[in-house]
Amino acid sequence: MIEAEGLTKRYGSYLGIEQVSFKIDAGEAVGLLGPNGAGKTTTLRILTCAMSATSGRASVAGYDLFKESMQARRHIGYLPETPPLYPEMTVEAYLRFAASIKGVARRRIAGRINDAVELCGLEEMRKRVVGHLSKGYRQRVGIAQALIHEPKAVVLDEPTSGLDPAQIVEIRGLIQRLGQERTVLLTTHILAEAQASCGRLLVINRGRIAGDIRLNAAGEAVSIQTENGAPPLLSEGSVVVAARPFDEAMEARLRQIPGAASVRRTSKDSALDIQEEPAWLIEAEQGADIRGACAAAVVEAGGELLKLAPARPSLERLFLNLTQQEAA
Amino acid sequence: MRRLTAPPLAVCKREIYSYFVSPVAYFTIVPYLLLCGFFFYIAFNIASRSRSETAASDLMINAIQTMSVLLTLASPLLTMRSFAEERRAGSMELLATSPIRERDIVLGKFFASWFLVGAMLLATAPYPLFVQRYGNPDALPILVGYFGLALLGGCLLSLGLLISSLSSNQIVAGVTTLGAGLFLWMIQSLPAASGTATLYGTVREIVVYMSLQQHLTGFSQGVVALKSMVYYLSFISVCLYLTTISSASFRWK
Numbered sequence: 001m002i003e004a005e006g007l008t009k010r011y012g013s014y015l016g017i018e019q020v021s022f023k024i025d026a027g028e029a030v031g032l033l034g035p036n037g038a039g040k041t042t043t044l045r046i047l048t049c050a051m052s053a054t055s056g057r058a059s060v061a062g063y064d065l066f067k068e069s070m071q072a073r074r075h076i077g078y079l080p081e082t083p084p085l086y087p088e089m090t091v092e093a094y095l096r097f098a099a100s101i102k103g104v105a106r107r108r109i110a111g112r113i114n115d116a117v118e119l120c121g122l123e124e125m126r127k128r129v130v131g132h133l134s135k136g137y138r139q140r141v142g143i144a145q146a147l148i149h150e151p152k153a154v155v156l157d158e159p160t161s162g163l164d165p166a167q168i169v170e171i172r173g174l175i176q177r178l179g180q181e182r183t184v185l186l187t188t189h190i191l192a193e194a195q196a197s198c199g200r201l202l203v204i205n206r207g208r209i210a211g212d213i214r215l216n217a218a219g220e221a222v223s224i225q226t227e228n229g230a231p232p233l234l235s236e237g238s239v240v241v242a243a244r245p246f247d248e249a250m251e252a253r254l255r256q257i258p259g260a261a262s263v264r265r266t267s268k269d270s271a272l273d274i275q276e277e278p279a280w281l282i283e284a285e286q287g288a289d290i291r292g293a294c295a296a297a298v299v300e301a302g303g304e305l306l307k308l309a310p311a312r313p314s315l316e317r318l319f320l321n322l323t324q325q326e327a328a
Numbered sequence: 329m330r331r332l333t334a335p336p337l338a339v340c341k342r343e344i345y346s347y348f349v350s351p352v353a354y355f356t357i358v359p360y361l362l363l364c365g366f367f368f369y370i371a372f373n374i375a376s377r378s379r380s381e382t383a384a385s386d387l388m389i390n391a392i393q394t395m396s397v398l399l400t401l402a403s404p405l406l407t408m409r410s411f412a413e414e415r416r417a418g419s420m421e422l423l424a425t426s427p428i429r430e431r432d433i434v435l436g437k438f439f440a441s442w443f444l445v446g447a448m449l450l451a452t453a454p455y456p457l458f459v460q461r462y463g464n465p466d467a468l469p470i471l472v473g474y475f476g477l478a479l480l481g482g483c484l485l486s487l488g489l490l491i492s493s494l495s496s497n498q499i500v501a502g503v504t505t506l507g508a509g510l511f512l513w514m515i516q517s518l519p520a521a522s523g524t525a526t527l528y529g530t531v532r533e534i535v536v537y538m539s540l541q542q543h544l545t546g547f548s549q550g551v552v553a554l555k556s557m558v559y560y561l562s563f564i565s566v567c568l569y570l571t572t573i574s575s576a577s578f579r580w581k
Binding site: 083085 | 335338339341342345346349350417418419420421422423424425426427428429579580
């Protein structure tokens with residue numbers, strides 16, 4: 001549905017984004033995640049035709065953004081970081097205007113306004129002047145505007161920034177409803193935000209896509225691809241073991257554990273929450289539960305067990321890893 | 329197929345809506361009418377004491393010139409926001425990402441502001457009608473003069489749109505437009521002031537030709553000169569074309 005290939009944007013000598021490539025399938029909800037200034041908004045503005053790219057190609061719904069811009073724009077709904085509102089207009093007049101410039105046929109405009117107003121919970125605000133609405137409602141009007149022409153892809157820039165917690169929950173719910181019918185691409189610098197609304201995360205750092213993470217329904221990473229190749233995702237049941245003494249004999253003993261597929265030394269792995277202390281990362285064979293065996297092995301070898309923890313990289317760690325690695 | 333006129337019409341309608349729900353329209357039209365009324369009051373008093381047979385016609389010729397100067401002062405108020413404010417407030421993103429051409433955005437905004445100037449001029453109609461009631465001015469020069477005023481207004485508005493499209497600050501846009509408008513008004517008196525010694529034939533003619541108000545003289549006397557029509561219409565076209573380019577260029581930055 002949304003495809004980017006080698007998108008690069010330079011602002012004079014400053015590089016906005018560099019060689020950004022990804023492919024988003026129809027129906028996916030994807031979060032573009034990165035620290036401030038990483039190039040999130042630049043990417044979105046290019047994908048919505050608000051800005052041109054210095055080089056590269058991109059398409060939405062099969063239409064090239066640069067060659068068939070008008071057709072492509074019909075299929076994109078865009079909520080910029082600041083909702084593009086006219087404060088002096090009423091909600092209804094504003095949505096009517098948005099519908100008409102987005103090419104909604106005249107006889108369908110009233111119906112589309114009703115749908116968008118209902119979906120975004122704006123029924124009671126229809127006749128209100130946009131400038132008098134609270135920030136949360138303005139955000140909803142912005143989202144209603146992005147949906148008014150029934151676009152196949154909806155692109156939202158920081159949809160919950162600056163809202164209070166109750167409003168954030170409401171907007172998240174709204175985004176989840178959108179995700180059921182449409183392709184959604186949103187940016188955020190808050191991981192929990194992306195985890196709550198998206199099935200896939202594109203981590204962007206310093207203008208480059210640093211990682212592509214797929215999540216399961218619980219918001220845990222299922223597969224990770226990074227710019228420098230795909231690091232193996234640990235199998236279910238893998239553990240981190242720290243023990244004294246940290247020596248060859250102990251390592252040899254751990255290797256003998258039935259169900260242990262591999263034993264590696266590791267230290268300072270922020271993705272696995274391993275700090276100063278060196279530890280072994282023991283990967284389990286599919287379906288094996290090796291926790292008890294690990295503890296027993298250390299004790300039998302006459303050592304002290306310092307730590308035994310499931311080795312599942314937390315998403316937060318992974319995100320920090322991806323964004324810090326690059327910066328280093 | 330949707331009708332071709334739909335997108336510029338939608339922009340135009342929204343602009344007019346905003347002119348009237350925000351105080352811009354009233355803050356422009358009301359002072360304009362008051363100042364025009366004030367001028368007519370004075371001019372009418374003077375003309376009523378005149379014994380000249382053409383007093384009423386002369387009054388109208390002067391009135392149209394004065395209205396053109398007032399138009400120069402009023403028009404920046406109508407155009408200064410158009411691009412500058414939309415860009416600052418972020419609503420430009422809506423237009424820029426909608427399936428609507430740059431040209432249509434510019435045309436929509438232009439016709440909306442022109443509509444307002446038309447309304448403003450129409451609202452001054454009671455004044456000449458009043459003169460008509462008590463004097464006997466020629467009707468044709470008045471009508472042609474108003475037509476000229478409308479064209480002049482179009483020029484000032486297109487210039488204002490161009491300047492607004494170059495800025496993200498409505499005050500800067502407004503003041504620059506006002507300055508440019510006054511400059512185009514004043515240059516007609518430049519050759520007279522400097523004398524032939526400094527400005528020779530062709531140069532002098534070009535300078536005078538560039539003045540917006542100078543062309544109005546013909547209209548106010550009931551003459552539609554081809555060169556004036558060409559000047560006004562090409563002025564508008566060039567400004568609107570440059571506005572389109574300037575507005576589109578923001579995508580490349």
